[in-house]
Amino acid sequence: MSEGEAHRGYHDMGGDQAGAIDQEGHAYLLWEKRIDAMMVLLSGPEKKLIRVDELRRAIESLGPDVYEDLSYYERWTAAITALMLEKGVVSQAELDAKVAAMKAARGDAA
Amino acid sequence: MSTDHHHHDHDHEHIDHPDTDAGPWSEHRYIEGALRELLIEKGVVTAEEMRAQVERMEGRNPGLGARVVARAWTDPDYKARLLEDANAAVDELGIEIQPTHLIALENTPEEHNVVVCTLCSCYPRNLLGLPPDWYKARAYRSRVVREPRAVLREFGTELPDSTRIRVHDSTADMRYVVLPRRPEDTEGMSEEELAALVGRDAMIGVSVVTKD
Incomplete structure (x- = not known):
């Protein structure tokens, strides 16, 4: 990134140098379809709980390391969760308890 | 805490077993x-x-976009309406429209159009379904605006030097779909047969439509 571009966010990558395009795709998993569906519903005309711009702001606030580390729908999950916490729709304690219960149900050590 | 972002130990490359739902969850x-x-x-x-x-x-897939393309190839009035107001033209075919502004970009011998969303992943989902992984990934988003001809070559698409390449950067409010050139020697084909030739990549603009 040149000096004149120092204000660019990490998501703003147009024109950057990058390697070959990996054309290998993957079939979307159900949880990925569900987080996509959740965003469509929460931002839709009936609920109006999240604006698309808020999702972008939340994704662009994850920080460059997290942004690079997470897959596409993991970013959405992190961003939508952050927005639901921010708006007080769910609490961190409720989320933690749910995750712990789901891990226990799957026999996945926390 | 469960939303701690500092987990670098999970592996995005793991193979899931959707039939048994076994395997680790991220x-x-x-x-x-x-x-x-x-x-x-x-x-x-x-x-x-x-x-x-x-x-x-x-239920959304590139077959919907292909219907729009085939109609535009066979009905000049429809094509004019598509280029004038793509949302209205899509709606005309009974395809669900998005609340965003849709623009159809016509490829010609002089000009070839390619679509990207450098900031994220904006995509005409109602016409093409969910975007392919590469559309959302760093390499394509970074490079296609700098060296579109090289990127097209990676997709196996060689265009004559005389064809200008225009890259269109989508936004949250504006989506693009490419109207590819109709292949030669397809005059006798029906609209349905033509639609079957039109693939997703041609409507993103990283490929062209061929008869075979």
Whole structure:
């Protein structure tokens, strides 16, 4: 990134140098379809709980390391969760308890 | 805490076993499940709304865009309407429209159009379904605006030097779909036969439509 571009966010990558395009795709998993569906519903005309711009702001606030580390729908999950916490729709304690219960149900050590 | 972002130990490359639902789950897969269950418990969304929305998205695929392209190839008046107001033209075919502004970009011998979303992943989902992984990934988003000809070559698309390449950067409010050139020697083909030739990549602009 040149000096004149120092204000660019990490998501703003147009024109950057990058390697070959990996054309290998993957079939979307159900949880990925569900987080996509959740965003469509929460931002839709009936609920109006999240604006698309808020999702972008939340994704662009994850920080460059997290942004690079997470897959596409993991970013959405992190961003939508952050927005639901921010708006007080769910609490961190409720989320933690749910995750712990789901891990226990799957026999996945926390 | 469960939304701690500093987990570098999970592996995005693991193979899932959708038939048995075995295998490890990433932290965020659990968080999605937890958030969804909480939203349902609190009555923010219903399980049926979630199921129906997943099903609606699964029903969208590039075949819808191909119908639009084939109609534009066979009906000059429709093509004019498509280029004038793409949302209205898509609606005309009974295809669900998005609340965003849709622009159809016509490829000609002089000009070839390519679509990207450098900032994220904006895409005409109602016409093409969910975008391919490469559309959302760093390499394509970074490079296609700098060296589109080289990027097209990676997709096996060689255009004459005389063809200008225009790259269109989508936004949250504006989506693009490419109207590819109709292949030669297809005069006798029906609209349905023509639609079968039109693939997703040609409507993104990284490939062209061929007869075979």
